[in-house]
Amino acid sequence: RSGGSGGGVDTQEKEGILPERAEEAKLKAKYPSLGQKPGGSDFLMKRLQKGQKYFDSGDYNMAKAKMKNKQLPSAGPDKNSVTGDHIPTPQDLPQRKSSLVTSKLAG
Amino acid sequence: MWLNQERSTDILFLFGYTADIISTVEFNHSGELLATGDKGGRVVIFQQEQENKTQTHSRGEYNVYSTFQSHEPEFDYLKSLEIEEKINKIRWLPQKNAAQFLLSTNDKTIKLWKISERDKRPEGYNLKEEDGRYRDPTTVTTLRVPVFRPMDLMVEASPRRIFANAHTYHINSISINSDYETYLSADDLRINLWHLEITDRSFNIVDIKPANMEELTEVITAAEFHPNSCNTFVYSSSKGTIRLCDMRASALCDRHSKLFEEPEDPSNRSFFSEIISSISDVKFSHSGRYMMTRDYLSVKIWDLNMENRPVETYQVHEYLRSKLCSLYENDCIFDKFECCWNGSDSVVMTGSYNNFFRMFDRNTKRDITLEASRENNKPRTVLKPRKVCASGKRKKDEISVDSLDFNKKILHTAWHPKENIIAVATTNNLYIFQDKVN
Numbered sequence: 001r002s003g004g005s006g007g008g009v010d011t012q013e014k015e016g017i018l019p020e021r022a023e024e025a026k027l028k029a030k031y032p033s034l035g036q037k038p039g040g041s042d043f044l045m046k047r048l049q050k051g052q053k054y055f056d057s058g059d060y061n062m063a064k065a066k067m068k069n070k071q072l073p074s075a076g077p078d079k080n081s082v083t084g085d086h087i088p089t090p091q092d093l094p095q096r097k098s099s100l101v102t103s104k105l106a107g
Numbered sequence: 108m109w110l111n112q113e114r115s116t117d118i119l120f121l122f123g124y125t126a127d128i129i130s131t132v133e134f135n136h137s138g139e140l141l142a143t144g145d146k147g148g149r150v151v152i153f154q155q156e157q158e159n160k161t162q163t164h165s166r167g168e169y170n171v172y173s174t175f176q177s178h179e180p181e182f183d184y185l186k187s188l189e190i191e192e193k194i195n196k197i198r199w200l201p202q203k204n205a206a207q208f209l210l211s212t213n214d215k216t217i218k219l220w221k222i223s224e225r226d227k228r229p230e231g232y233n234l235k236e237e238d239g240r241y242r243d244p245t246t247v248t249t250l251r252v253p254v255f256r257p258m259d260l261m262v263e264a265s266p267r268r269i270f271a272n273a274h275t276y277h278i279n280s281i282s283i284n285s286d287y288e289t290y291l292s293a294d295d296l297r298i299n300l301w302h303l304e305i306t307d308r309s310f311n312i313v314d315i316k317p318a319n320m321e322e323l324t325e326v327i328t329a330a331e332f333h334p335n336s337c338n339t340f341v342y343s344s345s346k347g348t349i350r351l352c353d354m355r356a357s358a359l360c361d362r363h364s365k366l367f368e369e370p371e372d373p374s375n376r377s378f379f380s381e382i383i384s385s386i387s388d389v390k391f392s393h394s395g396r397y398m399m400t401r402d403y404l405s406v407k408i409w410d411l412n413m414e415n416r417p418v419e420t421y422q423v424h425e426y427l428r429s430k431l432c433s434l435y436e437n438d439c440i441f442d443k444f445e446c447c448w449n450g451s452d453s454v455v456m457t458g459s460y461n462n463f464f465r466m467f468d469r470n471t472k473r474d475i476t477l478e479a480s481r482e483n484n485k486p487r488t489v490l491k492p493r494k495v496c497a498s499g500k501r502k503k504d505e506i507s508v509d510s511l512d513f514n515k516k517i518l519h520t521a522w523h524p525k526e527n528i529i530a531v532a533t534t535n536n537l538y539i540f541q542d543k544v545n
Contacts, residue, residue, distance in 0.1 A: 019429035024378040026432040034378075044323045044345070048276055048295050057184045090180040090189060 129532040131519055135199040135207065138523040141169055141530055142209060143537055144194025148178035150211055152222065169539055173222055175264035178213040190215050196281050208267070210290065214277040217292055219268035219303060227255040273299050273309045280330045286337040293330035293342060312360045313342060313352065328386050335395045343400060347384030349409065367409050369416045379431045379440070387443035392452040399455055401446040404428065406457050406467065421467040421474065424459045426497035426508045439513050447522045458517025461506065462533050463493055479517060479531045479538040490540065
């Protein structure tokens, strides 16, 4: 079935739902705590926050202040710890998972 | 002309360009310029070569015309959030003078850029040397008139307006009104109307944020102004509906003039129904009579005079219906594919996975699947149609659904407004194809 407008919609729909329902059963079997509907405000709230990266302005400004006071230059920025010792750049910041967002697969 | 032959197509691969992850592609109104935006906040503009009368083989190729950094990463201190510099959308203004103007937007800020050419420079100042150093006035003995002399073409991009601080949520669409004075910007919950000259004020024209966020049931996914009626715009939702609004009706267009929704048999509903019905793109036809929507599995054409169902539906990759479980697990089910019309509104195009893209001819009802990849295409070679085998015995040259690469997705495509030239963006590459000119 490729392209074309939907003539014979009924048969197409009936054939179509069976794979979709089978997929739904698969998903529910894997994640039994999954809610009935994916819609609803929790799900959409996660959508609204999707992709947002948090950064800590406190750490950022403290690092800036420390750099000003330091006599010697630091040994070199440790890219894994972005707090305190050096000024982070946007590229350094790890993508921190939002604490407000729970996995969509959790109950 | 595109979809005539079964064995091969009339479509030539012209040009490829490697970039950062491409996030938007848009031709300007004449088609002479093609703009791309990427995840790093850069805009790259390509220009079509002027037609060479002796070169009948093809129309002009596209070469890099200008590159500039449109947006930088920012911090929102109040919310402790990073604001990505990724360009979500670019929209061109129609050309009014020698310069070109475009709007580019990231999640929060829209910018109006002026792109102008400089091919002459003044020479022969009396008080300045050619390199800019000032001459000692006492050494000046004669007076001359400075003249403009030709120089190597320089293309300059400068930000003329910055429209900021009007969106709490992520901007997904911008659309320039047919009055060429105003434009709209839409985020997940609100749509704002701007005047191109005024940056410190915008009017909110749609607000679907509920008083209590617990009651949130849908978000705005795309919005566009009607190409001819400056009072009309549409916006699509995550529930598969499109609302048409008339700005003459009221200042706040929360009440729609028309609601386009295809009824669904409740017995067919599954866990995935709402997710795959979410509309990822809405585009008016050039005529303004129709609009096209893209949801996860299909492209639908709506007649603006008929709200209760689309007039045409095209299946993009129906074979994915039996893969929805894994597509939900790997998040691909949330991929936002765009769609576009050709200049005469007779063919529509959209992307898919495995670097495939699809075209549907509305008149002949034929469709074609093509692949954008460097391995298979040398410049000026004709593209071979592709076919996905959904189940059963796989024929030679067919690709089975399980072999599809879901990381290779074509989300952004654009069609030249007048010619049969298309721009297709894979993750990192821009491809330009055109039909063979005999």
